[in-house]
Amino acid sequence: MASSRSILWFRRDLRVADHPAAVHAGRDGREVVPVFVLDPALVRPSGAVRLAFMYRSLRSLNESLGGKLVVRHGQPDAVIAKLAADAHADEVVVTRDHGPYGHRRDAAVAERLRSLEIAFVGKGSPYAVAPGTVVKDDGNPYAVFTPFFRAWSTRPHPDPLDVADIDWIRPRIDHDSIPADPDVGCALPDASEHAAHELWDTFLREGIDRYTSRRNAPAESGTSRLSPYLRWGQLHPRQLLADLGDAAGPSTFRKELAWREFYADVLHHHPESARENLQRKMDQLPLDTDATARRRFDRWATGTTGYPIVDAGMRQLLATGWMHNRVRMITASFLVKDLHLPWQWGARHFMQRLVDGDLASNQHGWQWVAGTGTDAAPFFRVFNPTLQSAKFDPDGSYIRQWVPELADADVDTIHQPQAPIVDHAVERADALRRYRAVTGR
């Protein structure tokens, strides 16, 4: 008798609504075994806050699945092959993963399954337009955002998908439990799919119209805060695009979604850019990596540089697993341009701790700041932490929240460095000198 049972292997699509892979797995009344693999490669490099959010997302998904989610620790190729065999499934269905690690992992899994004569089927992607599909007329990928955005905007993307009843089952097979949350000592966003939709609805009602101006002020709740849900898949961007109008706020927000898609596309075409400079000529940039550099990195990471806006951002990250985007740019620029450290050091720190940490957006955001990525990036673009602070946190309330020793500081002095580890004017000049060395002038 032919088997009619599928495994749906969840990865970064932790939702039950609007899920093409789930619909495919459950077609024609097939039974579907929902699975998540706690891959050491995913767990090991994650900090406590990031892990806690992942575990909560899994618990919430499990609830949505009526408690049927099968969780296993281990190497995906071995785990999935064994699960598929034990569960008597004849196919494994996934949402495609376009990242460099995901690509390798899935190739290994597909190989193992092939030897067992079990199908491995990819449906959909975490993006509105799958990475690799927006190309120039000559067939090559875009390397500049604006033309990519124009082309991407004309691409049809499917409407959110109605998921009818799926026959989720949990056969009698081995499973592990979802680990208890590490101690995080802070409030995290609600990790449920429902909370993600609620947040989006509220943002559409109350936030989107003023998004263009308010999104830059770190003290205000002017951003959508949807990034963790886009990272883990509680929401799919096609839902957001379907709900967006054409006014200024929605257009700005749509562009931010397009940046996410652009960076995924760039990483898809240049998987090595997760670690290496996209512009290889920037390998010549002189950087500091000695003991002093490592000490300075620690001061940056712990939020003790003496630059209030930098320290506020780094402490917000440590405390909550999230940092306002404007402050991500400021802190990143400080690491690269004021401390002359490799962007990879900062990118790794962010990825370990951000609950929304997405490889493509994170690495290429850093590369943009470092001037090694897709942007023409004039080398003289160096963020001045004091000016940025005064401009975007004018009354200093963001600083007051995260740097308590400055809570009562005067508004005229709160942006000024206090016992700074470096002098911005000096380091700016040094950064320009180093960047000039690359271009040979």
Add this chain to the structure above:
DNA sequence: TTTTGAGTTGTTCGA
């Protein structure tokens, strides 16, 4: 093939 216009998010200087 050649040409042309443009390129997320900035800062400083001097008029």
Add this chain to the structure above:
DNA sequence: GTCGAACAACTCAAA
């Protein structure tokens, strides 16, 4: 205080 130019040169995309 405000505003425009300069900061360099290169690559990309499209006509």
